[in-house]
Amino acid sequence: MSASPAVAPDLTSTAWGLLAVVLQCCVLAAVSPILIGVMRQVRYRMEGRIGPGIWQPTRDLLKLARKEPLVAPGVRLQGVMPIAMTGTSLLLVALLPLMSTVTIPLVPDDLFVVVGVLLLGTVAIALLGLDSGTAFGGMGSSRHMTIAALVEPTVLVAVYALSIPVGSSALSAIVDARIAEPVSVVSPVSLLALVALIIVVVAETGRLPVDNPSTHLELTMVHEAMILEASGRDLGWVEFSSWLRLAGLLGLVANLALPWGVAQSMSIGGLAVAIVAIVVKVMLAGAGVAAVEVFLAKVRLFKVPELLAASFVMAFLAVTASYLVV
């Protein structure tokens, strides 16, 4: 077991990659409750309300963390699935090129891996909804899976369209290429793919017009219906994981649209800039989503597939265009 000199650079890059990933996870984890706070506050202010301030979700999370969950008899997954969901969200954030395009060589940040991780989180929350044994949980899970079945392919196709000009399905390579050639951001391929991505991110994270995150009406819920039975710490994990997922996906879209500020190699200065850049970008994206939501109403459930089909068509056009335009 002697370390050959040839392996040494790999070890260093692995260590750097690990550091970058851990830092990225920490920053996003810290930012996601504030992001939700900002989004809610933007909405409240635009509606003419005062709002509780941007720290309320953080306070809620800390409160929930101290509370004992109530679990109905016969429910087995309630303690497991929230942790699993948080795990998939952290993994998702780790894989996305949010702060740096430096990666761990052994772990591919490949597009297909990312979509797989996304799906894992979706399955985990659907199982949580089913496990509660109530009609609402099952109803929410069924609706969620219906939406997921339409969302995941669009994510794949949209990012695939972006990967064709680059010649790689690694997300970090795509972002690198965009930094190198910023004009590609406004190419028809890129714009079509970005619009498609935005629609599916909105659907995936349960925002208007697909799902209403602030409703109390059980029968209309999608995401909320699945977590109705979760309480205490479990609810805290579930909420945190979905917020983290939203922060990560918003960060990805923001980096694909505005790739500047992403560190391409490891340096203290570069990372510091990258942290500021991703926080600002995620907050702006979140505030933008919240501001647009004020003007939106929730579409009839049966119209959701139409919306998602439209985004799929756009993603598909982006793929077609990417072959034609190159």
Added chain:
Amino acid sequence: MTNPLVNPVPRPAERREVSREELAAATRELLDTAYRLALVAMHEDEATGRVVHVFLAPGRAPVELVVRFARDNAWMPTMAGISYAAGRFERVNRDLYGLEPLGHPLPHRIVRHGHWPSGYFPMLRDADPDPVFDADVGQYPFVEVQGDGVYEIPVGPIHAGLIEPGHFRFSVVGETILRMKARLWFMHRGVEKLFEGRTPEAGIELAERISGDTSVGHSLAYAVAVEQALGLDVPSAVHHRRAMLLELERLYNHVADIGMVVNDVGYGVVNTHASRLRETLLRHNASVTGHRLLRGAIGIGTCDLAGQVDVALLREVAAEVSELIAIARGNHVVMDRLTATGVLSLAQAESLGTLGYVARASGMTVDARWDHPLTTMPDGAAYPDLAGPVVETTGDVLARFMVRAREVTASAELVAWHLDHLSGLDETAVAGMSAGMGADANLTAAAADPPSGLGIVEAWRGTLVHRVELAPDGTLSRVRPVDPSFFNWPALPIALKDTIVPDFPLTNKSFNQSYAGNDL
């Protein structure tokens, strides 16, 4: 046209004695001549039982069909085949008095609470006011819809929002509702029993609390009924002031619900502003009557306001509501959600005997303010917007929404009109023909019957009727309130046919019926 300063007087009911055998024929005859069954009240006299059926028709005197029977031979022939409402009233009398409707096609319990001891009929004179509750052993079978992929969603009686208790059982395929059954009746407080033995004045505070959002509607109907029973002459000015309160109640409830309907499709900004306007109206209510829900102003023969009605403020609110409606209607997703959702056809609305904005949204012109007026109403030529009830025709959520939206404007203008009209009125002037009318009516009735009166009022949910009887010592012997919700609730499952589950809350909110007014 009569002298505009003279108020129409509540007409005394024409009372007819019928036997149990004649009842069906007499009912059919009335229903065929534009009357509707508005109220059924059971009474316990010394050795006999008495059931009073009140029939109303626009612009005509109410008709009361009175059936008497010996207490030891207490049963009624069912009229469920003639009138759907009659069938429901019979079930109420069965559950509260043990009066058996013979041959009833759907003899399930209706008011009866699961925990009442068996054989317990709370309205009987000798009923234990504080019974020992049993375990809920009674069955409440829901029809199980069979078939591939049919599943049930039980909702309530406790809900996530701040609403009253009701259980809804959906049979669903995918997202489409095949059948919905509402189990209400979780709210029995024994209101009718609580009225007994009170003085008429003490009954006001109880009437105001039958359904919190209908304080004026219930207390006004009650007061009018008592005044008729007492043969009391009420000055026109009092009637006009009461009419203003009724419109103020309509205003704040309509404004709140307009916001909620839009909120249910996720368009929160309209609700935020509707809530603000509702608060403005509630504060105005407090300045007018000293109570945010308009309590304490109406008394027997009186209506005392603590402050001035601010017409400019009301018009401003109405204008802002119109703006909100325009914003909501400008959003195509909101319009898509409201249009053609939860449709109640005119035929369905008529056959169920629906009332209020539910009926008017389906094209029925039913409104007690014009059908059974207590005050003069604006001259249609001079005020074309106030010439009659607001009616829409499509019967969907949008129609119910728009009826209420248009009624907000109309109500603000009606308040202005009443206020204007008041300034020309002598404070003590009594409408000419009413003197002694209530007393006369009672002379024509069977000598044995105690003095009685009917109060018919267009509360914000629809036509609300109270029937009051007085004991010889002047206390209340029987008060029977009937909230429009009693007629409107059965329309909800019918409107839901072929609606999808996520549209139920929206449809339900557009009906917004009272649970407490329904279950006394």
